[in-house]
Amino acid sequence: MRLDPGQLYDDHGAAVFAFVLNLTRRESEARDVVQDIFLKVVERPALLRGVREPRAFLLRLAHRAAIDRHRRQSTRAAAHERAAAEPLPLFAASADPDEAAFRTALAAALADLPAEQRTVVHLKLWEHLTFAEIATALDIPANTAASRYRYGVDKLQTLLRPLYEELR
Amino acid sequence: MNDFERHLAAQPFRTPPADLRAAILAATPAASWRDWLWPSPLAWAALALIWVALYAVEAPARNAARASAALRPDDREIPRQAVLAFALDRDRLLAEIARNRLPPAP
Numbered sequence: 001m002r003l004d005p006g007q008l009y010d011d012h013g014a015a016v017f018a019f020v021l022n023l024t025r026r027e028s029e030a031r032d033v034v035q036d037i038f039l040k041v042v043e044r045p046a047l048l049r050g051v052r053e054p055r056a057f058l059l060r061l062a063h064r065a066a067i068d069r070h071r072r073q074s075t076r077a078a079a080h081e082r083a084a085a086e087p088l089p090l091f092a093a094s095a096d097p098d099e100a101a102f103r104t105a106l107a108a109a110l111a112d113l114p115a116e117q118r119t120v121v122h123l124k125l126w127e128h129l130t131f132a133e134i135a136t137a138l139d140i141p142a143n144t145a146a147s148r149y150r151y152g153v154d155k156l157q158t159l160l161r162p163l164y165e166e167l168r
Numbered sequence: 169m170n171d172f173e174r175h176l177a178a179q180p181f182r183t184p185p186a187d188l189r190a191a192i193l194a195a196t197p198a199a200s201w202r203d204w205l206w207p208s209p210l211a212w213a214a215l216a217l218i219w220v221a222l223y224a225v226e227a228p229a230r231n232a233a234r235a236s237a238a239l240r241p242d243d244r245e246i247p248r249q250a251v252l253a254f255a256l257d258r259d260r261l262l263a264e265i266a267r268n269r270l271p272p273a274p
Contacts, residue, residue, distance in 0.1 A: 005196045009189050017188065018181035031188055038192050092180040103179055125177040157172055164172060 003045040009038060012055050015127065016062050022090060022122050023066050025111060033069060037061045056129060060137040063119065102163050109159040117152035124149050 013034065021030040037058060041047050051057045090110065091103035110118055123129045123137065124145075131149070135142040157164075169177070 005193055006189070009192055013189060013192075014181070014184055017184035021181075027185070031185065031191075034184070034188065035192050035195065039195055042196050089182055092182050106176065106179060125173060126181065128177075153173060153176075156176065160172075164175065167175075 003042055003048070005038065005042045008041065008054075012058050013038070015055060016058050018090075018126065019059055019122055020062050020066055022110060023063070023115065023119055024070070029066070029069065033062055033065045037065050053133070055127070056133055056137055059123065059127060063138060098163075098167055102160070102167055105160055105163050106156070109156050112159065113152050113155060117148045117155070120145050120148040121152040121156070
């Protein structure tokens with residue numbers, strides 16, 4: 001059966017976009033990466049044959065595509081770093097000012113993390129992958145994934161503790 | 169996962185740009201014959217094998233039929249022989265009539 005691109009996007013598009021946006025911190029780049037990988041999978045449905053977790057597979061593809069893109073554009077790496085350091089509307093808006101402030105601070109704190117830690121933190125917290133699944137997706141040992149997550153979350157906790165204590 | 173991590177995990181990401189879905193669908197190639205064949209390539213391969221096998225089994229029988237057809241007289245010969253037989257019969261009848269012709273009247 002022909003892969004339904006609309007259904008595939010509805011099922012996974014938002015999650016893949018959020019992941020790539022958190023990774024690249026540039027909306028235009030996230031758009032391009034998401035479009036590239038969805039078209040790739042639609043044109044070659046065999047890629048998804050036998051895949052038990054399409055979401056994890058798409059995230060893996062997205063991670064590779066984002067890294068490849070970043071390497072190709074290495075001359076603009078400094079600009080990327082600057083962009084990563086700037087607060088980005090990463091999270092949904094909130095009517096609650098405290099929650100909105102926390103989300104803005106969280107986006108900034110995530111930008112402070114090294115990309116490797118940010119990637120693992122995202123996959124663990126927002127995609128609920130196990131360390132084994134993260135290890136597979138990123139081609140790293142599971143222990144490395146676990147330690148990157150722990151370092152990342154500790155740093156987020158240090159940066160966000162005051163706001164978090166206010167919210168509680 | 170502690171309370172802090174659960175609180176982080178509960179923060180919803182913003183939705184993708186509204187036009188991204190349409191852009192992806194617009195760039196998706198139209199359906200081609202491959203899309204019809206792809207879902208069960210093994211079934212199509214099996215069908216092709218069956219056709220080849222049927223051809224292999226049927227070919228000797230077809231050759232034998234062709235050979236026996238070559239040995240049979242051509243159907244077009246049958247009317248020709250009938251015409252020839254008719255002509256021979258006519259000649260024989262005329263000769264008989266000529267032999268039995270009465271002498272001319274005095």
